[in-house]
Amino acid sequence: MSRAQDPVTVWCVLVEETIGRGEGQRWAAEEVGSYNTRDEALSAAERVTREYQPQHPAFEKGRKVYELGEGSWMVRLRGATMDFHFRVTVGKHVTGQGAPDDAHE
Structure with a gap:
């Protein structure tokens, strides 16, 4: 189906941030x-x-x-x-493009 037909x-709204502790920290x-x-x-x-x-951070200043x-x-x-940051982004969900939810099916 083309975009015009959808x-x-x-x-x-997507948030990217650092999660985990110690060596298990990841983005x-x-x-x-x-x-x-x-x-x-x-x-x-x-x-x-x-x-x-x-x-x-656990205790935001x-x-x-x-x-x-x-x-x-x-x-x-x-x-x-320590200082940390996170990113907030607005995006259009595009279906049928191998989204992570579909990756293991």
């Missing part, structure tokens, strides 16, 4: 919401930049939000002993 578009991505319109997703993503509580482009933000967090 009647359903789903807009997603991971998670879909934190899906929306019917891009405007709804953009509004939700802006809220996420202010309200999302990432795994690190400060937060700075940077808009990198339309639909993309980086959030720097100051912790008690």
